[in-house]
Amino acid sequence: MSNLNILFVASEIEGLAKTGGLADVAKSLPKSLQGKGHDVHVVVPCYRSITGSFDAPVVLDTALLADNDTYIDYQVRELETDGVKVWAIDCRRYFDRESLYAENNQAYHDNGERFAFLSVASLDLTEKLNFRPDIVHANDWHTGLVPFLLKNRYQHNEFFADTRSVISIHNAVFKGVFSYAELKLIPELTRERFAHIEIDHHHIAFLKAGVAYADKINGVSPNYAKELLTDLGSQGMGWDFSARANDLVGIVNGCDYGDWNPEIDELIPQKFKANKTSMTRGKKACKKALQAEVSLPQKDLPMFGMVCRLTEQKGLQYLVPILRQFLLNDVQVVIVGTGDPAIAHQLNEIATEYKEKFAFVEAYSNKLAHWVEASADVFLMPSEFEPCGLNQMYSMVYGTLPLVRNVGGLKDTVIDYDANPEFATGFIFESPEPSALLIAMQRALLLHAQNPVEFKRVQMNAMSCRFDWDDSAQQYLDLYASARVGIQQGQTA
Numbered sequence: 001m002s003n004l005n006i007l008f009v010a011s012e013i014e015g016l017a018k019t020g021g022l023a024d025v026a027k028s029l030p031k032s033l034q035g036k037g038h039d040v041h042v043v044v045p046c047y048r049s050i051t052g053s054f055d056a057p058v059v060l061d062t063a064l065l066a067d068n069d070t071y072i073d074y075q076v077r078e079l080e081t082d083g084v085k086v087w088a089i090d091c092r093r094y095f096d097r098e099s100l101y102a103e104n105n106q107a108y109h110d111n112g113e114r115f116a117f118l119s120v121a122s123l124d125l126t127e128k129l130n131f132r133p134d135i136v137h138a139n140d141w142h143t144g145l146v147p148f149l150l151k152n153r154y155q156h157n158e159f160f161a162d163t164r165s166v167i168s169i170h171n172a173v174f175k176g177v178f179s180y181a182e183l184k185l186i187p188e189l190t191r192e193r194f195a196h197i198e199i200d201h202h203h204i205a206f207l208k209a210g211v212a213y214a215d216k217i218n219g220v221s222p223n224y225a226k227e228l229l230t231d232l233g234s235q236g237m238g239w240d241f242s243a244r245a246n247d248l249v250g251i252v253n254g255c256d257y258g259d260w261n262p263e264i265d266e267l268i269p270q271k272f273k274a275n276k277t278s279m280t281r282g283k284k285a286c287k288k289a290l291q292a293e294v295s296l297p298q299k300d301l302p303m304f305g306m307v308c309r310l311t312e313q314k315g316l317q318y319l320v321p322i323l324r325q326f327l328l329n330d331v332q333v334v335i336v337g338t339g340d341p342a343i344a345h346q347l348n349e350i351a352t353e354y355k356e357k358f359a360f361v362e363a364y365s366n367k368l369a370h371w372v373e374a375s376a377d378v379f380l381m382p383s384e385f386e387p388c389g390l391n392q393m394y395s396m397v398y399g400t401l402p403l404v405r406n407v408g409g410l411k412d413t414v415i416d417y418d419a420n421p422e423f424a425t426g427f428i429f430e431s432p433e434p435s436a437l438l439i440a441m442q443r444a445l446l447l448h449a450q451n452p453v454e455f456k457r458v459q460m461n462a463m464s465c466r467f468d469w470d471d472s473a474q475q476y477l478d479l480y481a482s483a484r485v486g487i488q489q490g491q492t493a
């Protein structure tokens with residue numbers, strides 16, 4: 001395949017603006033694609049929180065016509081993160097805010113308009129900057145209107161004649177449901193009804209629009225792609241995914257070993273290599289430093305760690321009811337996370353009761369995320385559902401055995417100790433219940449206590465696993481090629 005022009009549109013990107021795993025993918029996948037010789041530009045909003053964003057060079061100063069004859073001015077600023085080229089859309093009325101999506105756990109009232117604008121502006125700017133994309137790659141609901149716009153507004157536009165679109169589903173639980181009243185930037189949607197992307201007569205779902213109009217769709221792991229055709233994964237969009245089943249594939253995320261690698265990680269207290277001596281020494285030093293940092297006694301105890309958004313998705317409803325019981329063991333647990341205040345309150349209560357054994361840090365901290373990955377013996381991901389999950393892959397590199405539920409990408413990436421001791425890389429449980437999680441946690445603890453040599457062997461297995469972004473990027477290129485079947489080679493700009 002000849003080199004492609006790829007416009008990658010997302011609501012966040014690691015290194016500039018991040019709230020979760022989407023940001024990691026939005027940096028690492030374009031980086032790999034770029035490394036394979038393709039010309040990739042990532043389009044994101046120019047948020048206030050991006051350091052230096054409003055001083056970055058302006059490559060386009062323009063305006064968009066809203067349907068009521070008013071213009072919305074915006075500029076495109078050129079940024080870069082880890083060698084990835086970024087076009088940041090600077091539109092102060094939408095993006096010069098304290099946060100990305102919400103404040104005080106309350107979504108911004110105009111998120112529909114803000115992210116409709118992101119989709120409209122991304123195609124507007126690429127034409128004005130004369131970057132003719134072979135592929136426009138949208139991600140999740142925030143950019144779900146991009147495929148819709150290509151198939152409607154730009155259907156007869158020569159500039160986009162050879163452009164095809166792909167949408168990646170990172171989490172179908174968030175659909176981007178907004179009323180028609182919020183769609184003044186997309187008059188096509190208010191002039192005529194598009195019943196198949198509606199939730200009811202008054203609301204559409206941006207994600208439905210993406211799924212209905214993208215040329216190809218992917219879930220972020222093979223197992224999640226299958227789940228998207230079931231109740232668990234489709235989250236009420238079973239019909240939409242089934243209708244596109246022939247265009248739906250699963251591609252597992254990768255691990256960015258430039259960012260997550262104990263041999264070169266500048267964030268952790270002591271670097272270490274993938275051999276037993278170095279790992280044991282390194283993890284011990286990291287654990288001591290973490291214990292001091294989160295005010296746990298500096299004892300040589302097994303440590304279970306967790307870093308996540310505090311939501312039901314991440315399985316805290318299974319963990320909270322059994323955590324006190326688990327803490328009766330000789331063990332320490334560290335959780336770093338932000339999100340649902342009710343979950344945070346429960347974790348704070350347990351932390352007060354079990355000061356010696358449990359630390360809860362209510363913060364978003366990249367440093368602590370790295371410290372937990374490096375220090376813990378077991379990493380908890382008891383997710384209710386998990387499209388792919390990244391932390392289980394990160395934890396494996398650091399010799400921290402993931403303990404996961406048998407769903408989504410967790411199923412694709414972790415091998416259970418009891419099921420396959422020789423090749424095991426972690427622990428898996430099945431049932432979405434606290435008792436099943438507790439049994440798995442006890443199982444991990446028992447192996448650590450009774451057979452430390454065997455535990456270390458499994459840690460070595462985990463450290464030798466590779467989830468290379470280059471392999472996943474190659475699968476994305478195959479997906480792009482399938483989206484572009486019928487377009488003559490060599491026609492790219």
Ligand SMILES: Nc1ncnc2c1ncn2[C@@H]1O[C@H](COP(=O)(O)OP(=O)(O)O[C@H]2O[C@H](CO)[C@@H](O)[C@H](O)[C@H]2O)[C@@H](O)[C@H]1O
Pocket residue numbers: 019020021022024025170171220253307308309336337338363364365366369386387388389390391
């Ligand atoms: N308090 C905190 N402090 C520091 N860092 C924190 C943090 N809370 C979370 N993070 C970081 O955010 C990322 C979370 O990634 P995940 O893939 O686990 O979940 P997320 O649900 O956000 O992503 C969705 O998209 C991704 C990408 O496709 C899918 O893997 C996933 O299954 C899907 O739910 C990790 O890099 C993690 O370290």
